[in-house]
Amino acid sequence: MTMRDTDRALVQAASAVAKLRCRSAAHTLATAARTAEGRVVSAVNVVHAAGGTCPERVALATAATQGVGELETIVTVGDRGRSLVAPCPACRELLADHFPTLRIIVGSPETPLVTPVTKLPNG
Numbered sequence: 072m073t074m075r076d077t078d079r080a081l082v083q084a085a086s087a088v089a090k091l092r093c094r095s096a097a098h099t100l101a102t103a104a105r106t107a108e109g110r111v112v113s114a115v116n117v118v119h120a121a122g123g124t125c126p127e128r129v130a131l132a133t134a135a136t137q138g139v140g141e142l143e144t145i146v147t148v149g150d151r152g153r154s155l156v157a158p159c160p161a162c163r164e165l166l167a168d169h170f171p172t173l174r175i176i177v178g179s180p181e182t183p184l185v186t187p188v189t190k191l192p193n194g
């Protein structure tokens with residue numbers, strides 16, 4: 072799938088959240104998700120020995136809390152300038168069940184690419 076200008080903006084949004092909000096060991100990943108209408112929801116993960124949560128899950132819950140409908144595209148970036156991060160297998164399944172047409176931005180920051188959530192390899 073082709074990267075759009077709005078996809079590049081979404082990567083920038085997630086990177087900005089990571090830079091601003093991922094400043095401790097408790098938060099190491101940031102997600103930004105966009106609706107077809109252009110609304111963006113962002114979230115960070117929660118790291119904890121008793122079981123934290125992925126930023127994709129928090130973004131999905133935030134979208135639901137804010138009454139946001141169908142998510143179209145999502146991207147997760149690591150803190151401290153780390154690369155784009157693909158969702159874990161459990162989140163892939165969760166995202167695909169909730170948003171079967173969701174586009175996911177993966178790859179390196181220099182050469183990101185967009186793939187349908189259903190086409191991400193497992194593991």
Ligand SMILES: [Zn+2]
Pocket residue numbers: 125126127158159160161162163
């Ligand atoms: Zn996950």
